[in-house]
């Protein structure tokens with residue numbers, strides 16, 4: 001377990017390389033480039049955080065908090081601010097309801113998000129993870145919009161070694177969910193993972209479709225715990241934040257899966273999401289293989305971003 005954790009930290013560190021180059025090398029040069037703490041110093045940090053997609057509101061709060069700490073602790077040396085900045089970012093990321101309750105009871109996990117963000121891939125990876133934990137998982141291929149979507153999910157089901165319930169292309173997604181619920185009950189499944197189609201361009205349609213699915217779940221499977229995860233593409237930065245906001249308006253979003261954090265400079269968006277929306281990022285995608293989905297830990301994330309291990313902290 002400790003080994004596994006260490007391995008993941010390393011992967012996280014390398015996955016976040018671009019974000020780190022973007023944010024941290026800039027910040028380090030500020031810490032070493034300034035001899036005193038003044039407005040210019042704060043402004044430069046602010047600029048780098050905003051450029052790193054941490055978001056204006058979160059950045060403002062982080063800087064305010066940093067200023068307070070500096071005043072309270074009578075800090076004069078910019079170098080001493082680094083740990084304070086880290087703590088301030090971590091504090092800003094605090095959210096409620098970070099638990100993974102769906103893992104330990106009968107549950108339905110509905111995965112939503114716009115096209116191409118990584119829904120199907122994430123459902124496949126999550127199926128693999130849960131199966132590994134000894135859970136009985138069933139997949140619902142409720143993206144009946146794209147003809148190839150069912151096939152793509154079938155490949156993931158095979159990789160993960162779990163069962164899949166699908167529908168004909170063009171079939172009503174809610175009817176697929178209905179069939180999948182029946183299968184989950186009949187086979188006494190632990191977790192039903194539903195992949196959906198992403199159509200946000202028409203909010204009214206999306207709301208209708210989601211409402212229909214929710215109605216079926218309430219009626220046919222009231223005993224199941226319901227988790228709704230929005231998948232966001234980490235490479236899209238502030239756009240991802242806007243999408244999360246829109247989905248939160250039409251669904252009771254209980255968590256975020258932030259994908260493609262490998263090779264993007266915009267990983268700071270994880271800070272903005274938790275800080276500005278108060279929705280926990282529950283998983284991050286750091287690659288395309290079945291092992292490239294990991295639970296998100298804000299503390300670990302900020303450490304990886306700044307490349308400090310737990311030991312160095314203090």
Ligand SMILES: Nc1nc2c(ncn2[C@@H]2O[C@H](COP(=O)(O)OP(=O)(O)O)[C@@H](O)[C@H]2O)c(=O)[nH]1
Pocket residue numbers: 113114115116117118119120121122198231259260261262284285286287288292
């Ligand atoms: N590098 C990388 N690629 C990803 C990740 N997650 C998904 N992808 C890729 O993004 C593309 C779209 O994924 P898909 O699951 O089909 O998106 P969907 O339309 O939301 O279902 C595929 O090529 C995936 O391999 C990730 O974490 N990292």
Ligand SMILES: [Mg+2]
Pocket residue numbers: 119120121143149195196
């Ligand atoms: Mg898909």
